[in-house]
Each structure stands twice: as structure tokens, then as C-alpha cells.
Amino acid sequence: MDLRPTADQRAVQAGARDLLARRFGRDRLREAVENPVLDRALWRELGAAGFFALRLPAADGGVGLGLPEAVLVFEEAGRALLPGPLVAGQLLAGVVPGVATGERVVGLCDAGAGGGCLWEHPGDCDELILVEGEAPAAPPCSEPPGKAYWNAPGWPVLEPVRSIDPLTPLARVVSYPRRAPRSLDVPRLRREAALLTAALQLGSAARTVEMAVEHARRREQFGVRIGAFQAVKHLCAEMLIRVEMARSAVYAASLAERSLAVIGAKLLADEAAVRNARDCLQVYGGMGFTWEADVHLHLKRAWCRVEQWQSGPKAEEALAEALLVGDVDV
Numbered sequence: 001m002d003l004r005p006t007a008d009q010r011a012v013q014a015g016a017r018d019l020l021a022r023r024f025g026r027d028r029l030r031e032a033v034e035n036p037v038l039d040r041a042l043w044r045e046l047g048a049a050g051f052f053a054l055r056l057p058a059a060d061g062g063v064g065l066g067l068p069e070a071v072l073v074f075e076e077a078g079r080a081l082l083p084g085p086l087v088a089g090q091l092l093a094g095v096v097p098g099v100a101t102g103e104r105v106v107g108l109c110d111a112g113a114g115g116g117c118l119w120e121h122p123g124d125c126d127e128l129i130l131v132e133g134e135a136p137a138a139p140p141c142s143e144p145p146g147k148a149y150w151n152a153p154g155w156p157v158l159e160p161v162r163s164i165d166p167l168t169p170l171a172r173v174v175s176y177p178r179r180a181p182r183s184l185d186v187p188r189l190r191r192e193a194a195l196l197t198a199a200l201q202l203g204s205a206a207r208t209v210e211m212a213v214e215h216a217r218r219r220e221q222f223g224v225r226i227g228a229f230q231a232v233k234h235l236c237a238e239m240l241i242r243v244e245m246a247r248s249a250v251y252a253a254s255l256a257e258r259s260l261a262v263i264g265a266k267l268l269a270d271e272a273a274v275r276n277a278r279d280c281l282q283v284y285g286g287m288g289f290t291w292e293a294d295v296h297l298h299l300k301r302a303w304c305r306v307e308q309w310q311s312g313p314k315a316e317e318a319l320a321e322a323l324l325v326g327d328v329d330v
Helices: 007-023 026-034 040-048 067-080 086-091 146-150 186-218 230-256 259-289 295-306 312-325
Strands: 106-110 118-120 127-131 157-161 170-175
Touching (some): 007 040, 007 067, 067 086, 067 230, 086 106, 086 186, 106 118, 106 186, 186 230, 186 259, 186 295, 230 259, 259 295, 259 312
Parallel strands (some): 106 127
Antiparallel strands (some): 118 170
């Protein structure tokens, strides 16, 4: 299995990076931290660029690519800390009208997840797809609920949750009205949601390596750039190793599309994102703890993603159980 992206795949990834660099650079990131309201204009621009319709057939107005290309694009989104229900947009582009073009924003959360069902960006979403067992329910809404979503008729009962990530507002779904289930392949949806979340973690982990190296090259201590210190070299080298291990696992899982491969990829990507952000903070020293630095944003986002779509403890249990019974081809 050749895990190296092709020239066309690299072009897709480079295009995504260029778009995000132009439309969601550092200044826009910091604005979003202070005011975490979804940028609808950017969302529509992502839709026009094929971000959400990447895997839809060309006959349906999509780009006609596959899961490996989606993983590469999501890696760039993770690198840029792009906020919003990205996974839901990618997975439901062919299910909910208007999602593929970015005209509608849809939320997706797993009612079967431990610790409660958390909804990302509830105030920005036009619709919620709530996955429970084999029957996803969708409370429809013709207009964005705005601030009335907390008590709007026909909408779930929500409980505010303080998010550790300032870019990811959260609410817990306490109860929701029953609706006719949509026709979705729930096991596949959960598997692909976990893989795309792993790709976001991979992008963040790779970016913190770049941030640590850039800082080590310019920061001086005792008249010497700190990158010359052995301890700093070791930290950066270990960060890079974690990224490459996670990247191989995520790319392989996008080709294999097997549950066990996705679980392993999510575990490695979660570890890389969290530990790399911590090590980057260590390289930055006291400066890294300040609000003005972006290191803490990567760490908080990584912590948040760990609990989404195959959380650490659940993933470890599933992986251990599969290995114990010899079910390695799941």
C-alpha cells in the first residue's frame, strides 16, 4: 500500500491550504476567538470551493473524489484551526439540501456517546442530525433559530456547556422530539466521522511542530538560539515522530476504511495533537502561556476533539477487545 499522496491529491491539499491562508489567517483566527460566531460568508466560500461536496458524484454537483482526498483537506482545516461543524458538513452534504454549497449549516452529534450528546455551534446551525443507535432523527427548521434555539418549538431541549475551546461553542442535548429517521448508514457515518476528526487532529499536530521549530530558530537565551539546545532538539524531534506515525495511520485508514484501522488512527492522532501542543508550549516557555500566543488554542482544540467520535478510553477498549478476539479485519 503506497501511502504517499499523488500529485493530484497534493494539488487538492495545496488548494485547501491556500484558500484557508487567504480567508482564515491569523488575524481572522484571533477575531473568531473573541467572537466565535460562524462566518457564513466563509462557509459559503468553502461550499463553492467543493469543501463539503468533495465526495459527492459529479452528476450530483460534487467533485467526485474520495475519502483520502477528504482527509487531506481536513488535515489543512485542522492546521488552520478552522472552526465550525466541518465533519457534519462533509458527511451530510448529500443528505441535507443546501449543505454541499454551504448555504445551510448542519450539526451532527452522537446520542450513543458516553458523557452526553454535545452539539457544536448550536446557535449557528440550521438543523441538527442526532444519531441514536440505528435511527438518526432530524428536527427540521426552515429558518435559522438564532438566539431562540434554546426553547424553539420542535427543537431539542439544550443545556449550556462551557467549552474548553473558545472557538467551539457547545450545548448538551438533554432531550429531543422524535422525527422520522433519515436513511443513513450509521456505522459508516460514525467510522468516517472519527477518521475526519483524526485528520483535524493530525493537522493541528503538524502545525504545532512548525510553530515550535519557528520559535526555536528565532528565540535566543544566553546569546544562543534555543534551537541549539539538546533538550529543545529532542522535543521537536519527538513531535515530528508523532506526526509521521499519526499521518501514516490516518492515510492508511482512509484507504482501508475499516473500523479497527480508524480506531488506531484516531488514538494516534489524538496523542499527537495533545502531546505536541504540550511540547510546543514547553518550547515557547512562559510566552506560550499568554493569551496572545496561539499555542493554547491548539491544545484546547485537541482536548476537545479527543472526546469526539471515538473518545480515547472508548477507542482503547474497542481496540483491545478486537485484538483479544483476533478480529483484526473489522
